[in-house]
Amino acid sequence: MSTDRTPTAPAGYVQPELDVRALAEVLDGEYAEIRDLVRTNLVTYASVLEEAEELGFDAYRERVRDIVVEMAATGQTGMGFPKRYGGGGDVGASIAAFETAAFGDLSVLVKTGVQFGLFGGAILHLGTERHHDTYLPDLITGKLMGCFAMTETGHGSNVQALGTIARYDAAAQEFVITTEGDQARKDYIGNAARHGELAVVFAQLEVGGQSEGVHAFVVPIRSGGEVVPGVDIEDDGRKMGLNGVDNGRIRFDGVRVPREALLNRFADVTPEGVYKSTIDNPDRRFFTMLGTLVQGRVSVGGAGVNTAKVALTVATKYALRRRQFAAGSQEEEQLLLDYGLHQRRLLPLIAQTYALHFAQDVLRAQLHNVFSGLEDDPQARRRLEARAAGTKALGTWHATRVIQECREACGGAGYLAVNRFAALKADSDIFTTFEGDNHVLLQLVAKGLLTDYASEFEDLDQLGMVRYVTGLAVETVIEKTSAHKLLERVRDLLPGGDEWDQEAGLLDSEYQLAMLRYREEHMLAGVARRLKAGVDRKRDPGAVFSEVQDHVIAVAHAHVERLVLEAFVEKMRTLPEGGNKVALGLLCDLYALSTIEADRAWFMEHGRLTVQRSKAITREVTDLCRKVRPLAGGLVDGWGVPAAMLRAPDLVG
Numbered sequence: 001m002s003t004d005r006t007p008t009a010p011a012g013y014v015q016p017e018l019d020v021r022a023l024a025e026v027l028d029g030e031y032a033e034i035r036d037l038v039r040t041n042l043v044t045y046a047s048v049l050e051e052a053e054e055l056g057f058d059a060y061r062e063r064v065r066d067i068v069v070e071m072a073a074t075g076q077t078g079m080g081f082p083k084r085y086g087g088g089g090d091v092g093a094s095i096a097a098f099e100t101a102a103f104g105d106l107s108v109l110v111k112t113g114v115q116f117g118l119f120g121g122a123i124l125h126l127g128t129e130r131h132h133d134t135y136l137p138d139l140i141t142g143k144l145m146g147c148f149a150m151t152e153t154g155h156g157s158n159v160q161a162l163g164t165i166a167r168y169d170a171a172a173q174e175f176v177i178t179t180e181g182d183q184a185r186k187d188y189i190g191n192a193a194r195h196g197e198l199a200v201v202f203a204q205l206e207v208g209g210q211s212e213g214v215h216a217f218v219v220p221i222r223s224g225g226e227v228v229p230g231v232d233i234e235d236d237g238r239k240m241g242l243n244g245v246d247n248g249r250i251r252f253d254g255v256r257v258p259r260e261a262l263l264n265r266f267a268d269v270t271p272e273g274v275y276k277s278t279i280d281n282p283d284r285r286f287f288t289m290l291g292t293l294v295q296g297r298v299s300v301g302g303a304g305v306n307t308a309k310v311a312l313t314v315a316t317k318y319a320l321r322r323r324q325f326a327a328g329s330q331e332e333e334q335l336l337l338d339y340g341l342h343q344r345r346l347l348p349l350i351a352q353t354y355a356l357h358f359a360q361d362v363l364r365a366q367l368h369n370v371f372s373g374l375e376d377d378p379q380a381r382r383r384l385e386a387r388a389a390g391t392k393a394l395g396t397w398h399a400t401r402v403i404q405e406c407r408e409a410c411g412g413a414g415y416l417a418v419n420r421f422a423a424l425k426a427d428s429d430i431f432t433t434f435e436g437d438n439h440v441l442l443q444l445v446a447k448g449l450l451t452d453y454a455s456e457f458e459d460l461d462q463l464g465m466v467r468y469v470t471g472l473a474v475e476t477v478i479e480k481t482s483a484h485k486l487l488e489r490v491r492d493l494l495p496g497g498d499e500w501d502q503e504a505g506l507l508d509s510e511y512q513l514a515m516l517r518y519r520e521e522h523m524l525a526g527v528a529r530r531l532k533a534g535v536d537r538k539r540d541p542g543a544v545f546s547e548v549q550d551h552v553i554a555v556a557h558a559h560v561e562r563l564v565l566e567a568f569v570e571k572m573r574t575l576p577e578g579g580n581k582v583a584l585g586l587l588c589d590l591y592a593l594s595t596i597e598a599d600r601a602w603f604m605e606h607g608r609l610t611v612q613r614s615k616a617i618t619r620e621v622t623d624l625c626r627k628v629r630p631l632a633g634g635l636v637d638g639w640g641v642p643a644a645m646l647r648a649p650d651l652v653g
Contacts, residue, residue: 016582018631023580023638029361031096034079038100039642041071046644048105052244053417058194064107064244065195068115069142071108076101077116078140080295081124085136092368095295099302099360103310103645106427107244109303114190114245116140117296118148122200125292126216126263135198135218146198147191147221149250154183157440159202160286162214164252166203170273173259177203177219179251186250188434193235193248197222200263201252207275213282216263216289219255230255241426265292291381294388298360298367300435301392304399305356307428310420310645311399312350313636315406317652318413319346320633336409337632343625345409349402350628350635351590356395359567363391379453386448389441390560396431397438403428410651419648443549445556449524450531501608506620509569512592516562518608519599523555565592583631590624593617 028035045067052060071077080094081087088094098117101109120139123131123146138144155161163184166175179185186192192199198220205215221231236247259269266289267277279285319342323333336342366384369375407414407421414421432438451468501518504511527548534544545552568588575581596603597617603609609617628635646652 013627015627015630016579016586018583018634018638019578019580020634020637023583023634024640026575026580027357027638028640029096031093034076034093034097035100035640037074038076038097039103039640041074041076042101042104043642043644045071045104045108046642046647048108048244049420049423049645049647052105052107052423057238057243060107060244061194061246064105064111065145067105067108068111071112072116072140072142077112077142080116081120081136081140082132085132086140087136090368091295091371092364095298095302095364095367098299099306102303102306103641105244106303106307106423107242110190110242110245110427113296113299114148115142115145117299118293119146119191119196119198119200121293121295122148122216122263123218126200126265126289127218128263128265130260131218131263144197145191145195146200147189147196149186149189149192149199149219150202151186151188152183153185153187153249157437159290160214162202162204164201164203165206166201166215166217167206168208168259168269168273169256170208170271172256173271174256175205175217175259175261177201177217177252177255177257179253188236188247189250190245190247192221192233192250193246195246199250201250205262205267205269205275207269208273210275212267212275213286214289215267217257218261218263219252219257221250228255240429241423242430291385294385295367295371296435297388297392297441298363300431301388301395302360302364304392304396304428304431305353305360306639307424307431308349308353308356308399308402309636309639310641311403311406311424312346312353313639313641314420314646314648314651315346315409315414316350316632316636317646318410318648321651321653337629340622340625342409343629344622345405347625347628347632348590348594348621349405350632351587351594352398353402354584354587354635355564355568355591356391356398358571359391359564360395361571362563362567363387382448382453386445386453387560387563389436390445390556390563392435393432393438393441393445394557394560394564396428399428400432410648413650416650419651420646421648439553442553442556442560445559446527446552449555449559450528502610502613506593506613506617507589509572509588509592512589512596513562513565513569515596515603515608516558516565516592519602519606520555520558520562522606523551523558527551527555561595565595568592583628583635586624586627586631587635590621590628593621593624597621 025032048063048067051063055063068077075088076097078086079088079097080091083089098109098113101112120136123135123139135144139146150159152162152164154163163180164186165178165180167178168175186201189199198218201217201219202214203217205212220228221233222228227233230253232251232253234249236249239247259271262269266279266285267275269275277285279288316337319337320335322336324336325333327334337346366387370381370384403421403424407425410419410421413419501515530548530551531544534547535541568591572581572585572588575584600609600614600617604611604614
């Protein structure tokens with residue numbers, strides 16, 4: 001692999017020395033041990049990458065199940081469960097393990113997520129000791145397989161409107177689970193078609209004819225491998241990808257389960273049929289219940305970033321081997337990565353992947369602190385939920401974009417199924433949809449911003465949010481949501497006073513952050529004004545929100561991009577001086593300026609970017625790409641993707 005300095009590097013520039021091993025230690029962080037265990041397991045079962053194409057449909061599913069159970073025996077998948085049940089007692093480690101497992105076969109990853117994250121997580125976080133004692137020991141080993149039956153044919157994102165009913169029969173002290181029509185059948189449920197014995201079923205609870213909202217129940221769906229009476233299971237069949245996961249549809253026809261089957265951490269029903277909950281407000285109860293399941297979004301977002309690392313590793317190594325066309329009078333053809341366009345295609349994506357990696361580190365730490373009880377502030381939980389939603393959206397969209405760009409950057413060779421791009425594209429595509437549709441998730445982010453994560457946060461549906469925001473003066477909304485008092489702050493940090501956006505250096509991180517903060521806060525104030533203007537004209541709040549929905553999504557996207565840059569900048573400040581810090585500084589600048597460049601039309605429309613400065617940013621991005629070019633091989637090696645996981649012999653050698 002060539003790592004010679006490209007002849008187009010800027011004159012007088014001194015290339016930093018990259019210590020790949022030290023870089024890998026920074027990236028693996030405090031969870032290096034669990035990440036290395038996962039890498040070892042991935043290499044042990046590397047043959048599944050071929051078996052995914054060679055085995056028949058049913059055989060591949062069985063192979064994936066076997067691998068999941070065997071990996072569970074190493075402790076890899078149980079890190080988030082309490083030690084008393086055989087787990088590792090470390091929520092952060094469980095996320096790190098899942099992220100790293102995304103280097104491998106994604107059917108194995110998703111099967112793991114369904115079993116231990118969704119099914120196991122629901123038992124752990126929504127159940128109480130009676131459920132933990134009964135299910136967790138066998139669940140953690142994979143002896144007891146289960147599924148997470150939330151999504152229905154008619155409702156995916158709108159969980160409050162689920163159609164499955166759970167009626168309490170006080171005389172029998174049982175709940176009766178019923179699928180009320182085809183739209184209420186549970187659909188796309190992983191582990192349902194073949195392997196699940198139990199399902200955590202989300203259903204509308206009815207007690208004494210009174211609806212109490214959505215609750216979760218443990219319901220047997222198989223016994224001894226056979227579907228139990230009253231349950232009907234249909235195989236979803238082949239999908240675009242992830243065909244090692246047995247997704248299925250489930251219907252319930254008056255299935256009876258004991259009163260104790262209700263996962264009763266937040267609410268219970270007495271034997272006599274009296275509903276009790278420690279949370280009086282039904283909306284708050286619902287959102288509190290769903291909030292305990294946030295680790296699924298944190299996991300999927302991190303997995304998306306790591307699938308992008310696999311694609312970029314392959315494409316970068318190929319670009320450092322593959323030659324095409326002679327440059328000038330040279331007899332030897334030129335390496336792909338020496339072409340400016342190829343640098344522009346891949347290197348900003350490497351920078352963005354690093355940025356998202358460090359943003360994921362921040363999110364994982366927040367999750368660990370909240371779920372371990374280290375941070376018990378209700379606002380901290382709301383901020384976690386919103387940040388998880390936004391990071392998941394950006395991380396999974398990034399994966400989809402990167403995999404496509406990298407496939408194209410490898411030409412026709414990248415299209416061959418022997419290389420990993422076919423599987424990566426097919427298997428990761430659904431990441432943008434499951435654990436929350438990305439556009440819906442960004443609306444959750446915006447809701448938090450508009451309400452400043454107030455105590456009403458959980459209670460507000462779409463219309464409630466509009467009424468809440470428009471019930472305040474616009475200036476109050478702006479004041480509540482303006483976390484930085486931006487203009488006052490930048491005058492202290494940057495030269496030029498009110499002309500800071502023209503005077504500050506492009507490579508000043510405070511300038512870069514100020515630009516992203518300005519965009520976010522300007523957009524946020526604009527949304528608040530548009531909402532209030534619509535309601536002041538006596539228009540229906542739902543119609544008003546629908547009209548500004550694109551604006552809502554834009555402000556959420558801008559907010560998360562700002563958080564990502566902040567995470568990268570803060571990480572930079574903790575690094576020791578040396579070549580690695582210089583190299584990561586180049587990437588941080590490249591991420592920041594390419595983000596501004598990508599939305600330069602907005603900045604120019606709103607007076608924060610002149611034509612001359614816009615052109616200067618484009619020149620700087622190109623210059624940064626030239627500087628990063630000689631470091632590219634080491635930067636992708638720092639991610640530590642096992643060679644066996646690249647599975648691209650014609651591309652990487």
